[in-house]
Amino acid sequence: MDNKEYKEYTAADFLNDPDFLLWCLDPDKREDLFWSEFPANHPETFAEFRKAIQTVGSVRLNNFTLEEGEKAELYDSIMSDYRALCSRRRLLRRRLFALAAAAVVAAGVVVPALLGVFRPPTETDASPARASEIRLISGRQSEHIASESASIECAPSGEVRINGRKIASAKPARMNRLVVPEGKRADITLSDGSRVWINSGSVFTFPAAFGEGERRVSIEGELYIDVTPDPERPFIVHNALFDTRVLGTSFDVNAYCDSNRPASVVLVHGAVEITTGDGEQVQLESNDMFSLKAGNYTVVKVDPSQYVSWKDGLFTFSSGTLERVIAQIAAYYRVEIVCDPDVRELCCSGKLVLFDDLSDTLDVLSDILPINCRIEQRPDGTRAVCVTARTN
Incomplete structure (x- = not known):
């Protein structure tokens, strides 16, 4: 962290910097000291630094009401996850980031017994x-x-x-x-x-x-x-x-x-x-x-915000389906994604951060939904993603 070259960092660079994101979402003493002193040590990037902080601060969990029984069930689930993950700091941090950046509520419904295939756009001479x-x-x-x-x-x-x-x-x-x-x-x-x-x-x-x-x-x-x-x-x-x-x-x-x-x-x-x-x-x-x-x-x-949030490195969804989320991910990364019918109609609301690496985005999606995402490398050099229901 101390050895990085921040002189030409833009807001987008900060938002793609794991150290910066961890400080925003789950800081420890060392990180807090470094980033608190950052504006004084790097005045040339202060405007972009502040813009990145504002962007992270604008991402909030969706507001919705739960019944008392649902609250108790959710609390028990969170505590169970916490006990299982407290000894695995790295995965816990990723989950904290996922919860802050993409609050997704899942509920399964009946779907057609067909696989949904989302194909990337056709290649042209612009390539x-x-x-x-x-x-x-x-x-x-x-x-x-x-x-x-x-x-x-x-x-x-x-x-x-x-x-x-x-x-x-x-x-x-x-x-x-x-x-x-x-x-x-x-x-x-x-x-x-x-x-x-x-x-x-x-x-x-x-x-x-x-x-x-x-x-x-x-x-x-x-x-x-x-x-x-x-x-x-x-x-x-x-x-x-x-x-x-x-x-x-x-x-x-x-x-x-x-x-x-x-x-x-x-x-x-x-x-x-x-x-x-x-x-x-x-x-x-x-x-x-x-x-x-x-x-x-x-x-x-x-609601235009659901269609233009990509410019800020996010996908925004409001009571959409996983099918729609997957379709947008497939288009963004230009990759074919095959979605199991058991999960296509999961309900998704919130914001999903678009990482530069497809696997990082899929990891976050897998953390907050009951799904597994597997990337397969094809003989012709292209990639395909299989999305299935989590079995464990």
Whole structure:
């Protein structure tokens, strides 16, 4: 812990640092002394350090009421677990973290006697599935970013900085591609001040700097964007199925190349206009979700937080099923997951932290639900996950 290089740490780096998380959730004296003195010893990272603390502090257990008998049963269960785990400090800490980050309540119901198979999005020439590092591609230059997340800033002059480090300037009119592989995320501040978060397994195409006309970017995968208002220069997010046109607003676009899932737009606030490939125009208001599949679309009201929390490294669920949780994990890590019918309808509410390593996320899920998750390596080099009911 003392030997780590924290000089260039971002909030995302802190949230992926086991020492920092353990201090937030279950500190001992040594950790408390180190992190309490951290702001004074590392003033250059204080803003990101504070942001990470606020993020951890925002994660709370869901509120729900139990009958007295249920409370007694829950207490006995907790004490039984505590006695079994008190001699195993490491596992106890992981459970504490799991409880703080993902309060999941499980209840089994009757389900169809079929296995649920969730397949990763189809690979394309952009190949985020084949990449192991985040890549920024500009013309013939390709900048590989070894960190688990990347924060990129673009200036109107074409200057680009990655995690605070300046790289060679690009021509303002040149289109760049940001490739984000499975299990990683990136955020980018565009030349007009608009901020974009790019999800796992995505390719984001954007100009080094916007010109005087409309501002146009494209996405294959998922992004969340907070657009800087400019009535003279409308902002357009393009994907293979539709265009989303805005003047100034925040929304999420999910457009993976996967015929098994609908493409969607979730509008957090403001107003947008969607133009489908058939030329049909659809107006959205705050809290609207537009979904398009097989040429047909729907618009429904939703809680946007359940669809955009991934940008903060979390999945948020409210009375959802394990089937839905597994589907989102499969899409995020671009891995096939086979779910046993005995557990598909387990009810899940809370927040699940997305670790960089799939196995860590599955470990947390296994700790708080009566399931086993087994990762299998296939002969072709791909991975598959089997989720079954816990038998012991």
